[in-house]
Amino acid sequence: xxxxxxxMRLNTAWRSAMNYLVSGLSILATILVILPLVAxxxxxxxxxxxxxxxxxxxxxxxxxxxxxxxxxxxxxxxGIILFLASLMGIPIGIAAGVYLAEFGRGTLLGNAxxxxxxVLNGVPSIVMGISxxxxxxxxxxxxxxxAGGVALGIMMIPTITRTTEEMLATVPxxxxxxxxxxxxxxxxTAISVxxxxxxxxxxxxxxxxxxxxxxxxxxxLFTAFGNQFWSFKLNEPIAALPLQIFVYAISPYDEWHRLAxxxxxxxxxxxxxxxxxxxxxxxxxxxxxxx
Amino acid sequence: MTTENESGSGGSVPxxxxxxxxxxxxEPAPAPVNTAPSAVREFLRKRGSxxxxxxxxxAVMLLCACSIFAIVAFxxxxxxxxxxxxxxxxxxxxxxxxxxxPVSGDFGALPFIYGTLATSFLALLMAVPLALGVxxxxxxxxxxxxxxxxxxxxxxxxxxxxxVYGLWAVFVxxxxxxxxxxxxxxxxxxxxxxxEGPNFGVGLLTASIILAIMILPIISSLTRDIMxxxxxxxxxxxxxxxxxxxxxxxxxxxxxxxxxxxxxxxxGLGRALGETMAVTMVIGNHPDISKSLFAPGYTLASVIANxxxxxxxxxxxxxxxxxxLALFLVTIVVNAIARLMVWAVTRNAPARVN
Numbered sequence: 001x002x003x004x005x006x007x008m009r010l011n012t013a014w015r016s017a018m019n020y021l022v023s024g025l026s027i028l029a030t031i032l033v034i035l036p037l038v039a040x041x042x043x044x045x046x047x048x049x050x051x052x053x054x055x056x057x058x059x060x061x062x063x064x065x066x067x068x069x070x071x072x073x074x075x076x077x078x079g080i081i082l083f084l085a086s087l088m089g090i091p092i093g094i095a096a097g098v099y100l101a102e103f104g105r106g107t108l109l110g111n112a113x114x115x116x117x118x119v120l121n122g123v124p125s126i127v128m129g130i131s132x133x134x135x136x137x138x139x140x141x142x143x144x145x146x147a148g149g150v151a152l153g154i155m156m157i158p159t160i161t162r163t164t165e166e167m168l169a170t171v172p173x174x175x176x177x178x179x180x181x182x183x184x185x186x187x188x189t190a191i192s193v194x195x196x197x198x199x200x201x202x203x204x205x206x207x208x209x210x211x212x213x214x215x216x217x218x219x220x221l222f223t224a225f226g227n228q229f230w231s232f233k234l235n236e237p238i239a240a241l242p243l244q245i246f247v248y249a250i251s252p253y254d255e256w257h258r259l260a261x262x263x264x265x266x267x268x269x270x271x272x273x274x275x276x277x278x279x280x281x282x283x284x285x286x287x288x289x290x291x
Numbered sequence: 292m293t294t295e296n297e298s299g300s301g302g303s304v305p306x307x308x309x310x311x312x313x314x315x316x317x318e319p320a321p322a323p324v325n326t327a328p329s330a331v332r333e334f335l336r337k338r339g340s341x342x343x344x345x346x347x348x349x350a351v352m353l354l355c356a357c358s359i360f361a362i363v364a365f366x367x368x369x370x371x372x373x374x375x376x377x378x379x380x381x382x383x384x385x386x387x388x389x390x391x392x393p394v395s396g397d398f399g400a401l402p403f404i405y406g407t408l409a410t411s412f413l414a415l416l417m418a419v420p421l422a423l424g425v426x427x428x429x430x431x432x433x434x435x436x437x438x439x440x441x442x443x444x445x446x447x448x449x450x451x452x453x454x455v456y457g458l459w460a461v462f463v464x465x466x467x468x469x470x471x472x473x474x475x476x477x478x479x480x481x482x483x484x485x486x487e488g489p490n491f492g493v494g495l496l497t498a499s500i501i502l503a504i505m506i507l508p509i510i511s512s513l514t515r516d517i518m519x520x521x522x523x524x525x526x527x528x529x530x531x532x533x534x535x536x537x538x539x540x541x542x543x544x545x546x547x548x549x550x551x552x553x554x555x556x557x558x559g560l561g562r563a564l565g566e567t568m569a570v571t572m573v574i575g576n577h578p579d580i581s582k583s584l585f586a587p588g589y590t591l592a593s594v595i596a597n598x599x600x601x602x603x604x605x606x607x608x609x610x611x612x613x614x615x616l617a618l619f620l621v622t623i624v625v626n627a628i629a630r631l632m633v634w635a636v637t638r639n640a641p642a643r644v645n
Contacts, residue, residue: 001447007596015535015537015538016535017536017539018535019391019535019536019538021537022537022540023432023536023537024428025424026423026424026425026428026432027424027428028424028433029421029422029423029424029425030425030428030429030441032421033421033422033425033445033448033507033511034441034444034445036448036504037445037447037451040451040456040459041312043459043463044455044459047462078428082560091355092355092358094447094620095351095354095355095356095359096352096355096356096359097350098352099349099352099353099355099356100356102352102354103349103353104353104356109356110356112360112642113357113359115361115627115630116360116363117359118626118630119363119623119626119627119630120359120362120363122558122561122562122565122623122625122626122629123366123619123622123623123626124564124565124566124567124592124618124619124622125565125567126565126567126592126595126596126615126618127366127370127565127615127618127619127622128366130370130469130595130599130611130612130615131365131366131369131615133599134369134370134372134612135365135369144493151422154362157358157359157362158359161356161359170426185344186345187344187345187348187349188350190348203342211450212450213453214452215453215454215455216452216453217452217453217454217567217568218453218567218568218592218596221596221599221600222599222600225600242452242454243452245455245458246454246457246568246572249458249461249572250425250461250572251455253549257462260458261458261583264454264455264458267452267455268451268452268455270451271451271452272447272450275338275447275450284544285494
C-alpha cells in the first residue's frame with residue numbers, strides 16, 4: 001500500500017513534469033518560428049526603406065558603375081505579366097471550381113479533377129518555366145511577356161479552383177433549391193445565386209493566388225527573361241520585379257544590392273497588402289456565417 | 292425522343308401538338324389535347340426548355356475543369372519530347388552517373404539528386420519538430436485572443452517570396468553561418484565528420500536552413516487543420532480518464548491524426564524538393580558529393596535555374612530538361628501520396644474557412 005502510493009505520487013510528478021516540458025517546448029517552437037519572420041521583416045524594412053527614393057519608382061536601371069537608377073520598368077513589367085496571368089488564370093480557375101462544386105460533386109471525374117488540381121499545385125515552378133519555354137519560347141524563337149503571363153496564369157489555376165470550390169460548398173443548398181424552384185435555369189442559378197453568394201470568398205482565393213505568383217521568379221527566368229529597358233510589347237522580353245531582385249542580389253555591386261533591398265520591400269508591401277485585404281474580405285459576408 | 296412522342300400521341304392528334312417541354316415535369320396537369328394550349332404552356336414553349344443553355348454552360352465548365360488534366364498531361368508530354376535525346380543517349384545511367392561535363396557532352400544527375408535529397412531531408416529534420424510544436428501550441432495551448440495573430444504571423448511566412456528569402460539568406464544568414472554558427476558547429480560536432488572542410492558560409496547546411504524556414508508554415512498550418520479536425524469528444528474522453536494535457540494531446544489528438552501529419556510533412560517535402568530561387572542563391576552551385584555540410588552543393592532545381600539559359604547544344608539542353616522531368620515526376624508522386632494521406636483524415640471534417 002505504502003509502496004503503491006509512493007510510486008503513484010512519483011508517477012504523477014513525472015507526468016506533470018512531462019506536461020510542463022512539452023508545453024514549454026511548443027511555446028519555444030512558436031517563438032523560434034516567429035523569430036525569423038520578425039528578423040526578415042525588420043531587416044527588410046531597415047535596408048529597404050533606407051534605399052527607397054523617388055528615382056526608384058521613376059527611373060530604369062542605371063548601367064554598371066553609375067549611381068542611381070530605379071526599377072520603374074520592372075514594376076510596370078510585373079504589372080503587365082500579372083495582368084496577363086490573371087486574364088488567363090482567373091476565368092479558367094473559377095469555371096473549374098464551379099464545375100467541381102455545382103456539377104461534379106461526388107462524381108469520379110470531379111474527384112479526379114480535384115486531385116489533379118492539388119497535385120498541379122505542387123509542381124515546382126521551375127518545371128512550369130521550362131515547359132512554357134519549350135512550348136512558347138522555342139516556337140517564337142524569342143523570350144516574351146506573353147510566355148511569362150501564361151506560366152504564371154497556369155500556376156494560378158489550381159489555387160483558384162480549390163478555393164472557389166470550397167467557397168461554393170459553403171453556400172447553403174436551400175438557396176439553390178429556392179432559385180431552381182422558381183424556374184431559374186441551372187446556369188443562371190450557378191452564376192446569380194451560388195457564385196454571387198460566395199463572391200467574397202472567391203475574391204479572396206483569386207487574391208491569394210495573385211499574391212502567390214506575384215513573387216514567383218523561377219517560371220519567369222526563361223519566359224519573360226528580364227529587360228534593362230522599357231518594354232510594353234507582349235512578344236518581347238520584359239522586366240519583372242522578382243527577376244530584377246534576383247539579378248541584383250547575386251551581383252557583386254553594392255549599389256545593386258541596395259536596389260535589390262528596395263525592390264524586395266516594394267514587392268513584399270504589395271503582397272502583404274493583398275494578403276491583408278484577403279483577411280478583411282474573408283472575415284465578412286457569408287463566410288462568417290458558414291452554412 | 293421523337294418516336295416516343297409519335298407513338299404516345301399518335302392515336303388522337305397526329306401532328307398539331309407542339310413537343311411538350313420535357314424539362315418541366317412538375318407543371319400543372321396538361322390541358323385536354325383538343326383545346327388551345329394554356330398561357331403558361333405557351334410561355335414556356337416560346338421561352339424554350341433552357342436545356343441548351345444549361346448543357347452548354349455545364350459543358351464550358353467541364354471543359355475548364357478538364358483543362359487541368361490537359362495542363363498536367365501537356366507538361367509531362369512536352370518534357371518527354373524535349374528530353375528525348377538525353378533519355379535515349381543515357382538511359383537509366385543518367386541518374387547514377389556523377390559526371391557533369393557540358394564540353395565533352397557527358398551528363399549525369401547524381402550530384403544534383405544528392406544535393407536535393409540532402410537539403411530537403413535536413414530541412415525536414417529542422418522544420419518538422421518546430422512545425423509540430425507550433426501546431427500543438429496553436430490548437431491546444433494557446434489562449435484564444437493570441438490564436439489568430441500568431442497563426443496570421445506564421446502564415447505571413449508563407450507569403451514572403453522565395454527570392455526575398457534568398458536575398459535575406461545571402462546578406463544575413465551566410466555571414467552568420469560563416470562567422471558564428473559554422474565555427475561553433477565545427478568545434479562541438481566536428482568529430483562527426485559532417486562539419487569539415489573550409490566554411491564559406493554558402494553550402495548544403497545554409498540552403499537547408501533557409502528551406503526549413505520556407506516549408507515551416509506549410510507543415511504547421513496543415514497540421515493545425517488536421518488537429519482541429521479531431522473531434523472534441525476524443526479529447527474529453529482522454530481527459531476524463533485523468534490524463535494530463537500532454538497525454539491528452541499524445542493519445543487523443545496526435546494518435547488520431549498521425550496519417551494526416553505524415554501527409555502534411557510530405558507536402559512540405561514536395562515543396563522543398565522543387566524550391567529553386569532561395570536555394571540557388573546560397574547553396575554554392577558546385578556539382579560535388581561531399582559528406583561535409585559546409586561543402587557547396589547543387590540541387591536539381593538550381594542547376595536548371597543556373598544553366599538553362601546558357602545551355603549550348605541540344606544534348607546539354609535535353610539533359611537539363613530531363614532533370615526537370617525527373618523533378619516533375621518525383622514531386623507529383625510525393626504530392627499525390629501526401630494529398631491522399633491528408634484527405635484520409637480531413638475528408639469528413641467541416642471545411643475551415645481561412
